[in-house]
Structure formats: structure tokens, C-alpha cells
Amino acid sequence: MNIFRLAGDMTHLLSVLVLLLKIHTIKSCA
DSSP states (O other): OOHHHHHHHHHHHHHHHHHHHHHHHHHHHO
8 A cells, every 4th residue: 555645646536625616616606
């Protein structure tokens, strides 16, 4: 198990979630 790969996957998932949240908030505001 590679810790760096795990950390990369976690940050990737986090960034995707943040992006989805931003899109959702922008759509609801508009």
C-alpha cells in the first residue's frame, strides 16, 4: 500500500467534492 498514492486519491476526491459543491451553490444562487 502506497501512502503517497492514498493521499493523492484523497486530495483528488476532496477537490472533486469541492468543485461539485461550488457548482451546486452557484446554480442555487443564480
